[in-house]
Amino acid sequence: MKILLIPDKFKGSVTAEGVIKALSKGILKSMPETKVFKVMASDGGDGFLDAIQNYISLERVEGDTIDPLGRPSRAYYLYNESNSTAYVELAKASGIELLSNADLNVMETSTIGTGIQIKDAITRGAKNIIIGLGGSATNDGGTGIAHALGYRFMDDKDNLLAPKGKNLSLISKISKMDDSFWKGISFTAVNDVTNPLFGKEGAAYVYAKQKGADSGQIESLDEGLRNLAYTVQNTMGVDHALLPGTGAAGGTAYGLKTFFNAEFISGIEFLFKLAGIPQLLKETSIDYIITGEGKIDEQTLHGKLIKGVMDIGLQYSIPVIAVCGKLAIDPIELKKKGLMAVLEVLDTTKPLQYSMDNASKLIEKTIFNYFENQKSI
Template sequence: MKKIVIAPDKFKGSLTGIEFCNAVERGIKKHFKNVTIVKLPLADGGDGTVDALQFYIGGELISLEVNDPLMQPIHANYLYAEKEKLAFIEMAEASGIRLLKNEELNPLETSTFGTGELILDAIKRGAKHILLGIGGSSTNDAGMGMARALGFRFFDNENKELKGQGKDLNQLSTINTNLANSELKNIKFEVACDVDNPLFGPNGAAHIYAPQKGASTRMVEELDAGLRNFNDKVEKQFGKNLQNIAGAGAAGGLGAGCVLFLNAHLKSGTELIKSIADFHEQVKNADWIITGEGKLDAQTFSGKVIKGVLDSRTNQKLAVFCGVSELSEQQGKAHQIDFLAEIMQQAIDVDDSIKNAEKYLENAAAQFARHIKSAK
């Protein structure tokens, strides 16, 4: 046994990715003293991404007052690494659904303005590379609110200025770029986006995601028509058709807005983190890759961290440690999982498995080490 790579997602509500790595390392070293262990905590652009990025690039959490989705003051954080001039911003910090009460949810009224304010602060600090995670939104404004915070202006056909809320999509006639922040063109924007929905239509932003953001059937139709109008006006003014960009419909059309206003590239969140971790190089010559997340089910293999690990595997064996697995034996074999450990098998109940995840994970890693030692 020469080299083991530990590359997990977080255990939501229980362990960060690096805590997972440390627990597994301790378990393995009970049976292997001279093994090389490489820790590569991963994330998908949502919860846990700040922890993973700090592991690789350091940086500090910047806190500032911005506007929430309903334009009320709120404190939000983002990660900034001065040396790399890199910022990681989660739109959910300023424009997320978790910031609103159920009765406040209304994608006609909400705006991504606060996300734009976070981007503006990062630009002022000197950021040259901005990663934007766009999961968990409460908005359906195609990024107009964000763009407005960055100096873009939106007008209706009577030349009245629009605020950049969901309800403004239908009123949009022209976009003024004269006051747009001049630094935008000098910054590399990458967007962590793990959905491929188009901007509008039956699989678009409004039909698929707006109901969970508080939209009625009538509101969904209004928002969908608004996104069509937004795309028509953009195509007429800038010659860009945003509809067929995979992920344009993410976060209420923010995916499309990022392409238009930031000249951003939409990428898998996991792939973004893997590139920062230099994952492909780090796993070379490894005998085993260990990965894991809290719950293992059929969804695990569609765009999540474990799928990202599987896609990068060459001839390494794969071990998966999870809180609970809903995979059948056949599914495990289909994904070529060589060793599977479930924490729930050690725990009294779910609360116990969450509370003592670190201890149980260390036990599972020791069991894995015994298994591969005896298989030699």
């Protein structure tokens, strides 16, 4: 038996590495002869740089920046001097994990901090900027990054606007200062969501609630993103708003595509290549792929890491099993999309905190029981 493990973290409970260890223990307890292959993956969100460091030795560059609310902070990116490539994780400077629940205010947050990091990388000599999206606290359409690199956004009276969610609906003019600083730089946005910029499946309606927005603010943010796209189309002559994936990280993917002509690549595809997985799948007969995350819900089908793993399973005709802390979607729907089985580890007889605190043991027990049961079928 050969099994490939590609789980995400169980957020707030156990790291992706911890999930891999728990799955491995459960599998080997049931089937000691199994050969287990492991991939530290990321969908481009928080954990992106950690995943990369598992496969490439890179320089860690730490520096001053600002957090999503504009407060001074420190963050790092990775740099490969040999090919002038910088790897930036949006969540390091613009992530939701940097804010307390009391601080969550998606109307006021911005991606400027990430833009400062990108500017530093370009100053260092980077010719290729690879940005992992996800885990953001923002819904600014990428205007923060654009501002940090020389774009300016004004209202109809030529007043300069701070690049944040609440100001998107006021944008009437866009100007670009000297672009020689980043001209010729290659930008790549890494993410695994397929949402467009706006609309019911867009950045605001799908993701802003978890960033602190109420229903009225969600509607306002969506209108703001529509206005940004309208103004861009009128002033720059481009329209990427409905391109799948532009809704990632509060529309940051849209901003990167629009202002810097960024290429899109899925996180799972990016890291699979990095880890040599396509070669492994061609040369090795894998019996199962096991993935997982803390919560499987509707967002999972919009292109999170699990969706990427499901696609790989379909491509190579390998059954995929998903393990999760909580299942918040009809498992029949997931099976229709390509999952062979979905295993929820939540212990419903105890408070939620018990399952959070004991996730590793529950993951190990759940996968052990699954393969033990398979023996009797």
